[in-house]
Structures are given as C-alpha cells and as structure tokens.
Amino acid sequence: MIGLWSVPLLFALPLALGILSLLVVPAWRPRLIFVGLPLLAAASLDVLAGLATAGPQVYRLGDWIAPLGINLVVDGLAVGMILMTTLVATLCALYARVYLRDHPPASSFFWPLLWFLWAGMNGIWLAEDIFNLYVGLEVMGLAAVGMVALRATPQALAAAMRYLLAALLGSLAYLLGVALLYAAYGTLSMAGLHEAATNNATTQVALALIILGLLLKTALFPLHAWLPPAHGGALTPVSALLSALVIKASFYILLRLWLVLGPEVTPELTAQLLGVLGAGAVFYGGWMAWRQHHLKQLVAYSTVAQIGYLFLFFPLVTNTSPEAARLAWDGTLMMLVAHALAKAALFLSAGNLILAVGSPQISHLVGISRFRPMSLFSFGLAGVSLMGLPPSGGFTAKWLLLHSAILSGQWWWLIVLFLGGLLSAAYIFKVFRMSFREGPQIDRSVTPPLTLDVVALVLAASAILIGLFAHLPLHWLRMGSVLGMG
C-alpha cells in the first residue's frame, strides 16, 4: 500500500477543488487551476510510477473491506485512462481560461463543473465494483449536462435537456442490470462476478440491460441522436472535453464488463451485432459529417463515426485466437487514446477558426489559409490521425485492428476500416477545400490569442506522436488486464 497515497487524491482533489471553487468569488475560480492542475498531474504521474514499480494493485479506501469499503483497481488500463484524462483536461482547462474571458456568465460555473466532471471520470477509471461505476457515471453525467447548458441559448438548453434524458434513461437501464447481477451473485465486485458468473437467463438479461444503457450513453449509432446538438452546440472547451473524454467513460465500463462477463455469457451473435452497429456508426457518422454546413457540427458527427471503430473490439475478441484478441485490445485502446487527443485538438482548432472568421459556417472559411495557417495546421494534424494516415495514433490503431481482423478471419471489418478512412478524408478535406480557396486579399479575420493556438497544436502533435511511440503506452495498458495476462 506504500506509495499509493495518490490514488484516492485523484478524485478527492477534484471534488475538493470543485467545492472550493463554488466558495470563492467568480474572479478567483479560473486561478484555482494553477493549484489544481500541477497537483493532479503529480498524482497521476505518481500512480504511473507505482504501477511501473509494483505492478497492478487493488487499493482499499480507508482500509475497509468490500462490500462495506470501496476497492479501487490500479491496473494498466485504469492508469492509461487517468493519464489521458489528465493530459486532455489540463490542456482544455488552459484553453478555457483564455477562451471564457469573452463569456463571463458561463465562465463562473464552468470551473466547478470541470472539477466535478474530472472527479467523476477518475472515479470511473478506478472503480472496481459495478455500483461505484454507476455513481461515477452519474457524477460525470450531471456535470456534463451542466456544461452543455452553460451557453444558456434556447438551442443549448434543448440540447442539454435531450442529453440529460438520454443519460438518465441509460443510467436506469444500467442500474437495473446491476440489481439483477447483485441478486443473482451477491457481489458487486468485478473480480467476484468474473468468478461467479454463469450462463443463465438472469445474467443474460442483466448484461443486455447494461449494454443497452451504456450504448445510449456512448451514443453508438442508432442511439446517437442526442450527441451532435450537445457536442456541436456547446462552448468550444466543453465540446472538446465531452467528445474526447466523457463518451469514453461509458465505453470503458462496457469494455471492462465485457471482459468480466462476456466470455462466459455472451453469444457470438451479440458481439457481431455490436460490430455491425459500429460499422453503421462509421458509415452514417462519416456521411452526416460530410453533409454538415457548421464546422463544429461536422466535428461532432465525426465523433459519431469514430465511436464506431471502438465497437469493432467486440467481434474481434469474442471466440477468436488469443493473438487476434490481443491485437484487438491494443488497437481499440490505441484508437480510444488517439481519438481523445485528435478530437480534442480538432474541436479546439475548429473553435480557433470560428473565432478567426467570426462565423461557424464552413463556407465562411474561404481564404483563411492565407491568414491563419497555424489554426489550420492543428486542424490538419488532428485530421491526419482521424483519417488514419501514418505515422499518427489513428493509423497505428487501424493497423492493429486490421491485423486482428485478418488473423481472426473476419475480413468484412477491413471494408469498414478502409471506407471509414475515406469518409473521414472526405469531410476533413471539405474544410480544407474551403480554406485554400482564394478569397478576399485583405485580412478581415481576428487573431485568436496565442495560447488557444498553442494548446490545439500540442494536442494535435500528441495525437501524431502517440502513433510513433505506440509501444510504451500499449505496454502499460496491457498490465494487469484480463487479456494482457494471457
């Protein structure tokens, strides 16, 4: 247990900062990040160091024994997600500090909500039992809905309401599944369920409810209708946080529960169905993104599409060879992290382009390449990763998934990977075609503050770099995971 002091800090700290930021005057709220961000970065790195030296562990909160106490699991997957959250949320917070100066009413409530969101996400990454996953989902979900409503326009309020209704329905379906699992096996711990679960009707119904609830929260096609208005209509740093991190949390729970219950219970048909829905998301999301006229709506539909790739995990690990399953695990996690970095970069640089031309319309970007090359460069770098061109993280992820599909003999997923890449190229180049068209020779665009461009560029560059240095994060992510052990 020594050296793990930072594990509970990962959600105690953001919770404390959230409450503290509500107590101080609004002008002080943004300044709390100069205390909070270094502390959270230190705690995240300390957890990584603990994992690297002592290997995966279970941390008992307050030394109470489950089910009275709460167990936190510190394995490679959890630590990987924590580092991803710290990196993306830190950069989004730095961006928001500058960006929100022009939105004073929104800025006073953004900061408490950011800390609560962070606490909820870190709670999910670390939770070892299915009920604390539910609590984490709710803390994160309610904060996310508040963030969508920050803009306080009728459209934003309608988007927030729709998002809230979808999130509540999803949580209740999940909770009912938890109730059935507890009734059947008398345990909430994932390790306990992995041992106890057998293939019977109760487990199947419970798993079906949990999967449905989480699909709604992850916005997998055809349950995605709430996502584009919520992600595309929010303030730019909020869009980036929601698309990069929040939807990953419900997918993460699905991934963990699939590994815990899946092999015993799920028929191959369910796995194939999830893959088919994922393929549907890739095609439909890509097609809809290409048809959008608003820049941020295009990026939001691109999220709908990219979620689809993550769901190719399920057919590729169910009843396939260990080697194919390991490649699918690596590929899916690489896809998850690369998408988080690239999508945050894409939203932030799209926000910079909108600031520059003063309009969300893609057609108003005509000629911007001459005057704002840096904002456009970040957009392009992030686009390279989303399209899956080498040497980006998106390319490495697709390469691994492609190998897994070939090894397991499921060639039909190759079509999804290939056509999905072409569709992403189509909607990214739609933006570029406008920007490089010759427009008025006089620079009428506004220059966004340098911080905004630098943050977007750092995120976009990390989306590329993670592809070049993929072996190290992948090595960590395998530590202690169900598939990594095998």
Place this chain on the structure above:
Amino acid sequence: MSGSLVFAWSGVLLFGLGLFGFIAHRHLLRRLLAFNIMGSGSFLVLVGLAQEGRGVDPVPHALVITGIVVAVASTALALVVFRRWYRASGRTDLPEDT
C-alpha cells in the same frame, strides 16, 4: 411467491410503466415523473430481489440510499434546465418531438 418477490415484481412493473411514460409522453414534466417512477422500480428490484432466499441484506439498502440521492440530484438538475428552457422558448416539450 414470497414477500420479497412481490416487491421485485412490483419493481419490474413500475419500471415498465415508467419506461412507457418516458417514451410516450412529450411534456417534459411528465417524462421527468416517469423517470422517477422507473427509478423507484429499479430500487424495489434491487432490495426485493436480493432478499429472496437470503434474508435481509444491508448492502442493497446502502445502494438504494445512494441511488435516491442520485435521483434527487438528477431531478433537480432536470427541473432547472426545464425551467430555463420554458422561459427561453415558451415550450413544454423538445423541438423535434411534436
């Protein structure tokens, strides 16, 4: 059928009724009430089904208390967003729902 199973089946019934109301109604206040009925249903299942054949179990009770706190917080947030939406648009339902 034992006592605790009666609770569990009532819970399933309430969940089903709530789900129907959540989907069928357009008025946001009705949908919110339906959500609360669904919530109560899942709490009944959580407590009732876990007691079946095993006697009283404190763990589900603790979970339900947490669940109630979450449901109250969600309802409060939904009411705030709904009020702001009503003031901004004068509507009690969401745009594409008509």
